[in-house]
Amino acid sequence: MAEFEGIIDYLNGIGLIDPNRIGIVAFSATGPGVGYAITHSKYRFGAAVLADTDDAGYLTYLSYFSDNGVIQRFEPINGGAPFGASLASWLREAPEFSLNKVNAAMLLEPTSSSSVLMLWEWFVGFRRLGKPVEMVFMPDAGHVVVRPQDRIVSQGGAVDWFDFWLKGEDDPDPTKKDQYARWHSLRKLQYEDEGK
Numbered sequence: 001m002a003e004f005e006g007i008i009d010y011l012n013g014i015g016l017i018d019p020n021r022i023g024i025v026a027f028s029a030t031g032p033g034v035g036y037a038i039t040h041s042k043y044r045f046g047a048a049v050l051a052d053t054d055d056a057g058y059l060t061y062l063s064y065f066s067d068n069g070v071i072q073r074f075e076p077i078n079g080g081a082p083f084g085a086s087l088a089s090w091l092r093e094a095p096e097f098s099l100n101k102v103n104a105a106m107l108l109e110p111t112s113s114s115s116v117l118m119l120w121e122w123f124v125g126f127r128r129l130g131k132p133v134e135m136v137f138m139p140d141a142g143h144v145v146v147r148p149q150d151r152i153v154s155q156g157g158a159v160d161w162f163d164f165w166l167k168g169e170d171d172p173d174p175t176k177k178d179q180y181a182r183w184h185s186l187r188k189l190q191y192e193d194e195g196k
Contacts, residue, residue: 001041003033004024004033004037004041005037005043019043022045022166024037025048025051025158026050026053029053031053031118032055032056034050034053035050035095035122038102039098039101044103044104045103046103046105047104047105047166048105049107049109049162050109051154051158052111053115053119055095055096055122056073056094056095057095058094058096058121059118059121060074060118061074095122096122096125099125099126104165105133105161105186105190106122106126106131106132106134107161108122109135111141112143113139116137119135123135131190132186134161134182134186136157138150138154141153164183
């Protein structure tokens with residue numbers, strides 16, 4: 001998180017960005033760091049994309065319990081096993097327990113059923129909290145998205161997402177009409193959440 005904040009501080013210091021309109025993307029192994037930054041940073045991210053990643057969280061921990069490498073990676077991040085004395089550390093550190101602090105509109109892009117599971121806490125948590133979230137499932141894309149039609153969905157979707165949430169722009173393409181209708185409904189949720 002310190003790296004992200006340092007970059008934001010630097011770019012803001014030279015007048016290149018508006019620190020109130022920051023977007024962030026996580027793919028694969030960058031998920032835990034980005035998830036932590038979104039939930040714990042002093043900065044309010046305006047929009048985020050979590051693409052085929054995890055957040056080193058509780059449900060992912062339980063899902064991969066038989067994989068000792070994952071356990072060895074998750075426990076140090078969150079202060080031990082999520083039981084007993086170290087449970088308080090998990091509640092403080094694991095991102096999914098701090099979703100109420102997130103202001104970013106979240107676009108989730110899983111490419112497998114296990115990836116859906118890893119992002120499920122974010123999706124359900126945001127829905128329950130009335131925060132803007134959309135999940136785009138690409139089951140045939142593969143971890144590294146290479147097919148042109150999948151890249152259009154993933155990368156084109158991310159550009160549209162950031163344009164909409166950070167710049168307030170809609171793509172006039174008539175084939176995207178339904179997409180923007182959903183996103184305008186999500187924006188109403190965000191306004192209501194900010195009003196609280």
